[in-house]
Amino acid sequence: MTVQWEDAAVQALCGFVFRLVGVFTTGFYVWYWLLSLHNVEWGLITRTMRPTWAHVSYFAARYFELAAVLAFIITTNIQEMLLNCGSAVGLKVTATFGNMAVASASTNLGLRAVVMWRDIRFMKTGLAVVCAAHGVIAFITGVESVPARWDPVHHVCMVVTSKGRSQLLGFYTFTLIWDLVILTFTLAGMHRQGLQSRSPLWTTVFKQGLGYALISCSACIPAIIMLWLDLNNTMNVILALPSGTMCVITSSAFVTSLPGMCEPEASASLASRPKSARPADTRRSVGGSHALTTHIELYASQIRNSGELIEEPHTRKESAPEFYAEMP
Numbered sequence: 639m640t641v642q643w644e645d646a647a648v649q650a651l652c653g654f655v656f657r658l659v660g661v662f663t664t665g666f667y668v669w670y671w672l673l674s675l676h677n678v679e680w681g682l683i684t685r686t687m688r689p690t691w692a693h694v695s696y697f698a699a700r701y702f703e704l705a706a707v708l709a710f711i712i713t714t715n716i717q718e719m720l721l722n723c724g725s726a727v728g729l730k731v732t733a734t735f736g737n738m739a740v741a742s743a744s745t746n747l748g749l750r751a752v753v754m755w756r757d758i759r760f761m762k763t764g765l766a767v768v769c770a771a772h773g774v775i776a777f778i779t780g781v782e783s784v785p786a787r788w789d790p791v792h793h794v795c796m797v798v799t800s801k802g803r804s805q806l807l808g809f810y811t812f813t814l815i816w817d818l819v820i821l822t823f824t825l826a827g828m829h830r831q832g833l834q835s836r837s838p839l840w841t842t843v844f845k846q847g848l849g850y851a852l853i854s855c856s857a858c859i860p861a862i863i864m865l866w867l868d869l870n871n872t873m874n875v876i877l878a879l880p881s882g883t884m885c886v887i888t889s890s891a892f893v894t895s896l897p898g899m900c901e902p903e904a905s906a907s908l909a910s911r912p913k914s915a916r917p918a919d920t921r922r923s924v925g926g927s928h929a930l931t932t933h934i935e936l937y938a939s940q941i942r943n944s945g946e947l948i949e950e951p952h953t954r955k956e957s958a959p960e961f962y963a964e965m966p
Contacts, residue, residue, distance in 0.1 A: 828840055864877055
């Protein structure tokens with residue numbers, strides 16, 4: 639039996655499933671968001687953490703995604719909005735915020751590559767420009783991709799045109815390629831700066847970069863396949879919200895999982911030294927372990943003070959750890 643995907647009843651059913659997928663995604667993301675507030679937000683509110691530039695993309699990803707899922711719920715579940723879902727541009731808002739969240743999630747990892755290459759201006763500038771361009775593409779794609787109308791027979795808000803299909807296809811393809819490029823430049827930058835491959839920082843950043851690239855692929859490829867199949871207008875975008883949510887949760891978790899990475903090792907190393915040999919800001923560094931850069935400062939301090947890297951002052955390896963002091 640062949641499914642007639644363009645049939646009105648089938649499209650109405652797809653719209654209903656689309657709505658259920660969105661409700662589940664919203665519940666899952668809000669649950670994650672509430673459980674992860676202590677990682678950064680609470681530290682900033684209680685002033686136990688300093689705000690840094692790395693927080694910009696972190697917060698952008700989290701709160702663009704929160705706005706996207708809430709806009710979806712409002713658009714598809716409040717009757718007044720449903721009756722005017724096309725004119726209220728509710729799904730456009732959802733798509734725009736969702737795409738911006740995906741771009742910000744990639745930027746979370748992209749900032750690491752920028753820091754690795756910050757001593758080569760054209761490389762640093764080029765990576766930063768592509769991160770910004772990704773955000774612009776996300777905004778334009780969201781604004782133009784998903785107009786909708788209310789179906790009074792089946793009582794669902796339905797996507798009515800696929801004119802933005804090629805734009806969405808381009809956006810997801812660009813995101814997929816860009817995440818792989820970020821991984822490549824991050825690893826090349828770490829090698830270039832002389833960080834030893836057996837170090838905890840190198841291992842963790844490698845695993846996180848590779849893990850995010852794989853999860854980005856698993857999120858974007860199904861969305862690309864649905865767009866390529868072009869079954870109907872609703873099926874084209876049915877995976878957009880969950881795929882973006884996967885990227886945001888993974889990226890945010892990777893950013894906040896680094897701070898405790900070297901803390902036990904650093905604490906033991908510091909405790910074994912005479913008080914006179916300990917850094918003046920030791921208590922602040924260990925106590926502020928939730929800061930996105932503290933662990934890297936500790937790790938650099940360990941390397942310098944333990945003599946693990948013994949090079950001439952002009953060599954690359956001695957100065958290399960400084961490049962990680964700003965890495966999210």
